[in-house]
Amino acid sequence: MHETSIIEELLAIVQRTAEENRLVRVTGLSVRAGEMRAVVPELMQEAFTVMSRGTLAEGATLEIESVPLKARCRTCRRIVRVEQFAFFCPRCGKALSEIVSGKELDLVQVTGDKGDSP
Amino acid sequence: MKVTVLKDILDANHQVAAQNRALFERHRLLVLNLMSSPGAGKTALLERTLRDLRGRLRIGVIEGDIQTTLDARRVERAGAAWVHQINTRGACHLDAGMIAPALAGAPLGRLDVLVIENVGNLVCPAEFVVGEDHKVVLSAVTEGEDKPAKYPLMFRESSLLLVNKIDLLPHLDVKLAAIHRAARRVHPGLRILDVSCRTGQGLPAFYAWLESQLERRRKGTGRGRKRTRA
Numbered sequence: 001m002h003e004t005s006i007i008e009e010l011l012a013i014v015q016r017t018a019e020e021n022r023l024v025r026v027t028g029l030s031v032r033a034g035e036m037r038a039v040v041p042e043l044m045q046e047a048f049t050v051m052s053r054g055t056l057a058e059g060a061t062l063e064i065e066s067v068p069l070k071a072r073c074r075t076c077r078r079i080v081r082v083e084q085f086a087f088f089c090p091r092c093g094k095a096l097s098e099i100v101s102g103k104e105l106d107l108v109q110v111t112g113d114k115g116d117s118p
Numbered sequence: 119m120k121v122t123v124l125k126d127i128l129d130a131n132h133q134v135a136a137q138n139r140a141l142f143e144r145h146r147l148l149v150l151n152l153m154s155s156p157g158a159g160k161t162a163l164l165e166r167t168l169r170d171l172r173g174r175l176r177i178g179v180i181e182g183d184i185q186t187t188l189d190a191r192r193v194e195r196a197g198a199a200w201v202h203q204i205n206t207r208g209a210c211h212l213d214a215g216m217i218a219p220a221l222a223g224a225p226l227g228r229l230d231v232l233v234i235e236n237v238g239n240l241v242c243p244a245e246f247v248v249g250e251d252h253k254v255v256l257s258a259v260t261e262g263e264d265k266p267a268k269y270p271l272m273f274r275e276s277s278l279l280l281v282n283k284i285d286l287l288p289h290l291d292v293k294l295a296a297i298h299r300a301a302r303r304v305h306p307g308l309r310i311l312d313v314s315c316r317t318g319q320g321l322p323a324f325y326a327w328l329e330s331q332l333e334r335r336r337k338g339t340g341r342g343r344k345r346t347r348a
C-alpha cells in the first residue's frame with residue numbers, strides 16, 4: 001500500500017522540519033489529502049503509528065483533512081465540485097479539464113515542543 | 119509551537135523524477151510508464167510490440183516486480199534492446215528513486231523508447247511519477263466496466279488507455295462502448311485503443327501512436343537537430 005511510502009516521506013520531512021526549528025518533540029501533524037489521491041485515512045493512521053515509533057513524532061496526532069475535488073469549467077468559467085469523479089460541468093455539460101483542488105497531498109503544519117535550552 | 123510547512127509530501131520523489139527526466143531528455147528518449155492491474159497483459163503487450171517493431175524501434179524495458187524475474191526474461195527473449203529488473207521488495211509500485219540507479223548503467227543513447235512496466239496495481243503506481251513522458255494504462259475487457267470509476271487517478275493521469283484482450287469479447291457480457299464511456303467520464307478526451315495482444319488486433323494503431331510520440335519527443339528537445347516536418 002502506498003500509505004507506507006507516503007508516511008515514510010512524511011516522517012523524513014517532519015524530521016527535517018523539527019531539526020530546522022529545534023523541536024525536541026513533535027506532538028501534532030496536519031496533512032491535506034485531495035479526494036483524487038486515494039489515501040485511506042485509517043491506513044495512514046496505522047502506518048503512522050507503527051513507523052513513527054522511535055522518532056521525534058512518536059505519539060503525535062495525525063490530522064488528515066480531505067480536500068474536495070473541484071474543477072473549473074472552461075465554458076462557463078465556474079468552479080464546480082466534481083461528483084463521483086465525473087468530469088463534466090453540471091451546468092453546461094462540457095468536459096472539465098482544469099482541476100483546481102483535490103489532487104494535493106501536503107504536510108501543512110507541524111506542532112511541537114522546543115528544547116529547554118535557548 | 120506551530121510550524122507552517124505547506125510542502126508536498128512526495129516532493130522528494132518529484133525531485134528525483136525531474137532528474138530522471140532531464141537524463142531522458144538529454145538522450146531524446148521517449149519514456150512510458152506502463153500500468154495495469156495484475157495480469158491485464160503489460161508483459162504480453164511488450165513481447166508483441168518488441169517482436170512486431172524489431173528493426174524499427176530500439177526499445178529498452180525496466181521491469182518492476184515484487185518478487186520474480188519472469189517478466190524480465192520474457193521481454194529479453196522477445197528482443198528488448200536492454201532489460202533491467204527492479205525487485206521492489208514488497209513495495210506495490212515503482213518510484214523515481216528506484217529507477218534512478220537503474221539508469222546509471224543503461225545504454226540510453228542506444229535506445230529510442232524506454233518502457234517501464236510498473237507493478238500490477240491500479241492504485242499506488244499512479245501516485246508516483248518516475249520521470250516518464252506518458253503514463254499508459256492497460257485494462258483487460260475481463261476486468262469489467264467499472265475500473266475507471268474505482269481508480270480515477272490512474273485513468274485521469276494516463277495519456278493512453280489500451281483496452282486489451284478484445285479477442286475474449288465473444289465470451290463476455292462486457293461492452294467496449296461502456297468501458298470507453300466509463301473511462302471518458304473520468305478523463306474526457308482520453309485516447310483509447312482497443313487491442314488484443316494475443317491476435318495483434320488493434321496494435322498497429324498503438325505502434326503508430328508510439329512513433330508519433332517519439333517524433334514529437336525528438337522535435338521538442340532536439341534543438342533544431344532531427345527536425346523533420348514543421
Ligand SMILES: Nc1nc2c(ncn2[C@@H]2O[C@H](COP(=O)(O)OP(=O)(O)OP(=O)(O)O)[C@@H](O)[C@H]2O)c(=O)[nH]1
Nearest residue numbers: 155156157158159160161162238282283314315316
Ligand atoms: N486472450 C488473451 N489473453 C491475453 C492477452 N494479453 C495477455 N493475455 C494473457 O493474460 C495473462 C497475463 O498477461 P501478462 O502479460 O503476464 O500480464 P501482466 O499485466 O504483465 O501481469 P503482471 O506483470 O503480473 O501484473 C497471460 O496468460 C497472457 O497470455 C490478450 O490480448 N488476449
Ligand SMILES: [Mg+2]
Nearest residue numbers: 160161189235
Ligand atoms: Mg508483467
Ligand SMILES: [Zn+2]
Nearest residue numbers: 073076089092
Ligand atoms: Zn460549465
